[in-house]
């Protein structure tokens with residue numbers, strides 16, 4: 001979001017305080033946020049709060065005689081890259097659907113050529129009312145993006161739909177608007193996280209994968225316009241908005257889910273750290289300690305990526321990861337050949353900033369053509385570089 005020019009329009013809902021948190025989050029990411037508020041919004045939170053958080057004067061009055069505020073609806077909308085209306089009341093939604101311009105906020109929306117994102121927040125009955133639903137449908141027809149409100153307890157004491165969307169969902173919508181849609185129309189299958197192989201009712205074998213790289217791939221692909229299915233082992237990460245999640249536990253469950261979803265995918269990325277072995281037999285009762293030693297009989301799991309490589313369609317792009325502690329490039333190249341994939345992404349699991357559970361990564365991309373080492377980047381930046389490579393590979397296949 002760095003440097004992005006966001007014009008935030010705040011309207012009179014109890015959820016105004018949440019929008020103040022969003023301004024703070026945007027400012028932390030160094031976005032340039034300018035805020036305009038309806039008179040009703042200023043009853044909930046003062047313009048001073050939004051001014052302090054955004055670092056810019058807040059506009060509220062269409063008829064101000066203050067030199068800086070004059071013609072604010074034109075100057076505000078001028079260089080905004082996106083107009084975000086949050087929270088959006090039923091009243092403002094109705095005004096926007098009618099193309100009305102009787103306050104600063106609605107006039108600025110009409111005067112802007114930037115995309116408009118609307119985040120409704122209201123009582124569930126107001127939201128369900130046919131008039132509101134019709135107005136929202138009209139806004140969609142006009143090309144406005146609606147970030148659907150969520151279900152849950154509402155300020156009025158009722159429980160239902162109408163809660164302002166979570167910031168993460170809205171942030172993804174904004175990032176999607178800014179991103180090139182160069183993966184539009186692509187169906188992408190991603191696996192992420194560790195698998196858990198049970199030993200008894202209390203214990204399992206697993207590994208240190210956090211799932212962060214696979215989730216970053218899913219988020220960035222979705223932003224770039226793809227339809228993403230994310231098959232994930234157990235992680236503590238929130239589901240990326242707009243992505244179809246398939247939660248699994250074991251390697252066998254992951255293999256089954258991959259088999260189900262692979263035929264519909266043009267691109268498959270196996271970022272999951274699949275356990276290579278499972279217990280030969282899972283004990284029905286907790287294994288008790290008897291004596292000093294314990295031997296576990298393990299049997300190999302199916303290599304999901306290698307199976308995909310064998311059965312692949314030639315038009316599919318198949319990508320594997322190789323988590324290595326030594327001989328990185330040679331191991332990556334060996335896996336590229338052995339698993340018959342188009343690209344292997346090698347990462348160093350012993351590096352301080354490239355290992356498990358960190359937000360950065362430094363990977364080498366290995367293809368038949370050669371190896372390319374990327375710089376130390378955030379996992380999202382790394383993911384975007386991987387997508388650039390995948391798009392190039394996909395073009396090479398004539399797609």
Ligand code: CTP
Nearest residue numbers: 270271272274301302303304305320321322323
């Ligand atoms: N992989 C898989 N199924 C397995 C094991 C690995 O699909 N049972 C996939 C991973 O998702 C990854 C790639 O294979 O994309 C490489 O995984 P890695 O653990 O680095 O390699 P292994 O084949 O397990 O080889 P080794 O343990 O010898 O390093």
